[in-house]
Amino acid sequence: MFNLAKKNKKYIMKNLLSENGMGIIEIIVVVAIILSAFVAILQLTFLERRAQIIAREDIEAYMLARESLEATRSIRDDSWANLSSLTYDIPYYVVINTNVWEITATDPGPVNGYDRWVEVSQVFRDANDDITTSGGVSDPDTLEVTSYVEWTTAGGNTRQVDMKTYLTNWQEYR
């Protein structure tokens, strides 16, 4: 019994003494965990900020893309030949010349920091007169117009958006 008490004393004192070092390590670990949690929350805030900046740039870009499609519609309304005479699937640019939209192969440069262009593609129709992407017969009175807008984001990456529409030679049939 006496020996047991002596052993207990040694054991307890040893543990108590060794807890001096452990206390600091535990605190450091706890602090590191807390700091990691704060950093994670901060990262979320940065992510939200980045998402908003991308959303804002996307809206500006989509408005320009929409402008290009509407401009192409205006050019089509001037004369179908303005579009049907173009080479398929190469970049063209819409510009205002004395208050009239024109389409040109010369790049006028970026608009508010955004590069934009349009490409005109052939449209094919199947036996049911539906537009098809494989096979079919070329429809000379329908064109697919794709408007592209490309820019360098605040983060330094290149980003591109596009919008498509079909334009028809409706004046031929009115």
Place this chain on the structure above:
Amino acid sequence: MTKFKSKIENRKLKADLKQYNEAGFTLMEFVVYTALLGLILVFLFNFLLGIIGHQGKGKIREAVISNTTHVANTIDYEIRRAHQIYDSTSQFDVASGQLSLDTRNSVPNGESSTYVDIYLNSENQVCIRRESDGVVCLTTDNVNVTQLQFKKITLSDSSESGIQTNLTVEYNTNDPDQKLPMNIQTFTRLRNE
């Protein structure tokens, strides 16, 4: 006898423990704990400041984006549904422009067409004035519209094509860093409905 010795040992053990507990922090421990606490407080303070700042800017961006989008889409909608552009009261190619449209949209009872004006008021808000509904402002008080420019585009035969709109919206504050202006350029072809 053994029981007695054991009791004595236990008392000694308790005395040793008491002495250990009363020892408290060493100076080194105190310095380390205080330094750590200081670091945590400094980090926490900066962290909270950063979060508050980001939240504030986030709300500003949201206000600017939502107002700009709402105005651009409303103008687009009105032009698409307009019958023709009313030149007499429109002001083109100026930063504080006005667009007047002859429209068959929301026509008063007994009328076949009506007029709608889109303009910038004295408080830098984009407003829409309709014969049937009066004036409704499209932007909120917390943003300023610094540019509302309309350009009339024609076809090559000089008939009306549509309107190009340039719109700049910024947050209503005196702090230049918080204005966060947003610029939209778009064009809408008249559908002559």
